[in-house]
Amino acid sequence: MSSEDCLGWAARDASGHLSPYKFNRRAVGDDDVHVKITHCGVCYADIVWTRNRFGDSKYPVVPGHEIAGIVSKVGSNVKRFNVGDHVGVGTYVNSCRDCEYCDDGLEHQCSQGAVFTFNGVDSDGTITKGGYSNFIVVHERYCFKIPKSYPLASAAPLLCAGITVYSPMIRHKMNEQPGKSLGVIGLGGLGHMAVKFGKAFGLNVTVFSTSISKKDEALNLLGADNFVISSDEDQMKALTKTLDFIIDTASGDHPFDPYMALLKTLGILVVVGAANEIKFSPVSLFFGLKTISGSSVGGTKDIQGMIDLCAEKKIYPKIEVIPIEYANEAIERKIMMNSEGGNEDCLGWAARDASGVLSPYKFSRKAVGNDDVYVKITHCGICYADVVSTRNSFGATNYPVVPGHEIAGIVTKVGSNVQRFNVGDHVGVGTYVNSCRDCQNCNAGLEIQCGKGRVFTYDSVDSDGTITKGGYSTFIVVHHRYCFMIPKSYPLASAAPLLCAGITVYSPMIRHNMNQPGKSLGVIGLGGLGHMAVKFGKAFGLDVTVFSTSISKKDEALNLLGADNFVVSSDQEQMSALAESLDFIIDTASGNHPFDPYMFLLKTCGVLVLVGAPSEIKLSPGSLIGGMRSISGSAAGGTKDTQEMIDLCAEKEIYPNIEVIPIEYANEAFERIINKDVKYRFVIDIENSLK
Secondary structure: OOOEEEEEEEEOOOOOOEEEEEEEEOOOOOOEEEEEEEEEOOOHHHHHHHOOOOOOOOOOEOOOOOEEEEEEEEOOOOOOOOOOOEEEEOOEEEOOOOOHHHHOOOHHHOOOOOEEOOOOEOOOOOEOOOOOEOEEEEEHHHEEEOOOOOOHHHHHHHHOHHHHHHHHHHHOOHHHOOOOEEEEEOOOHHHHHHHHHHHHOOOEEEEEEOOHHHHHHHHHHOOOOEEEEOOOHHHHHOOOOOEEEEEEOOOOOOOOHHHHOOEEEEEEEEEOOOOOOOOOOOHHHHOOOOEEEEOOOOOHHHHHHHHHHHHHHOOOOOOOOOOHHHHHHHHHHHHHHHHHHOOEEEEEEEEOOOOOOEEEEEEEEOOOOOOEEEEEEEEEEOOHHHHHHHOOOOOOOOOOEOOOOOEEEEEEEEOOOOOOOOOOOEEEEOOEEEOOOOOHHHHOOOHHHOOOOOEEOOOOEOOOOOEOOOOOEOEEEEEHHHEEEOOOOOOHHHHHHHHOHHHHHHHHHHHOOOOOOOOEEEEEOOOHHHHHHHHHHHHOOOEEEEEEOOHHHHHHHHHHOOOOEEEEOOOHHHHHHOOOOEEEEEEOOOOOOOOHHHHOOEEEEEEEEEOOOOOOOOOOHHHHHOOOOEEEEOOOOOHHHHHHHHHHHHHHOOOOOEEEEOHHHHHHHHHHHHOOOOOOEEEEEHHHHOO
């Protein structure tokens, strides 16, 4: 018997757009069942692989692994099924059928690898095609009998969403202990089935969600006993040590320790969602003898048992039946449901290791909280800190790292408590995105110096335990306190570098009263920070002298940036001629250099502010004592200074000198920064290049 033409819908590329597609299914073998597909559930995995989010999609991709239908042919060796039977096919269609796991009915854990229903490589080398098609041919072992009294449309979601939560519940004996307590994190396709099974097993069920809009569904539609907003610390603390089990269905990154604290002694948390990482304190396990376990779908034995239970107990998934022509819109709706009800997928560029090479990376951003602003990023400046962090220069980088802390963009959503910003506003986000908001420094608008430690915009541990990810990405969600209004008359591309390079020099200049017309300022170094120090100095009416080791910078300093003087710092005569002539010096140099020669250029009570990052500072005490001079440090600036700086730049038309590049050029830009080949700041055009 020859192969047979099959009509399906497929994605041809990473856009994920589905359209009609004809292909061949294999002929029915002796052990095979030919299933006329009547229904197929839409799973989030369909989105993942049609859009190549793991980089392994084999186009064209025919998705679908929640398949229900009617047997139309059977092979000569098939005994379990007859023509006309109602059957289901789930997430896998082959395994070795000989290893210990297959022998135990755990085929999805096959030691030689289960073959997934779509985008998998089958034993004959062909690429499997899924249930968005009119029939499938599959070995009888991977078919499941559906009682004819159970609707095929309702049966389809059981084959992934249902079994994914049912299997670990059975394995951990949640079905044998009526009266025990179960927490369910997330209320999507998996979460709502966990609630249904929990109630069928006689458990007391609490639903955890980031969205209050889920409350009515959880309690009244699904019959949960309790509902908790997971971001509400008081509600969470009230449940400490009250739960026997937790099923975590959340797909986005989220903290685990707060949930582990809710478990009783010997409690179990089962992860079935797909967070990018699981991070928690060992104490969460040690004290209370608690367990965290993982699970993915289930074996053939559990699947048939689940289908039979659903038919017996009349457990039905909540579904919306759609025609195939609506599939693309359904997928978009599923993505939107994911973003509104919980975390949202974000596209960025990340470094995976100390090579620092950046490449496309998908990850989850938190949902918009009551105090948050959702910013569609249009531009992000490239800072030398991005190079340092991606290459693990300090030995503390948490990979994958998405750099970028000079962020400019447009507000697209705001939380219910946000008063300062509206949708459509132009805003910036700088070097930090959180702080305690309660210490002396935070109360003084110096959040960068938070007494409990500020949270940096990327590669930093946030208050919920997640690792922050920066502005080389399509959007960011941040507490409104750490957003800054950018006048719409000021170009967003120009605004981006202000959020680090600009504020790093502006803040100490204000703090040390350098905005005094007629005073004299020295600027060491003429890179991203140095050129902004020159611009601010001139805006403040100062007489500005630039110091550089390179004579090639002279024309730029004097004619492009408007400095009053230029000195080659290695020329002792030029340096000596300026002895005791400067009121202030801003030192932006990142490399090691002597300090005494510069200190002697300061007048009595003069101040040198260090904003660069040499490996050490070494100078003679006489450089300070003799003229009552000071050397001070500064790092970025607080929220008050940042907003004032942006307003000043808009008013005075102060613009950084930038080179706008697409995201694909970022790695080359890093190399040029290392080679000091940039004038004076690269800015990534996120909006038009990161797709």
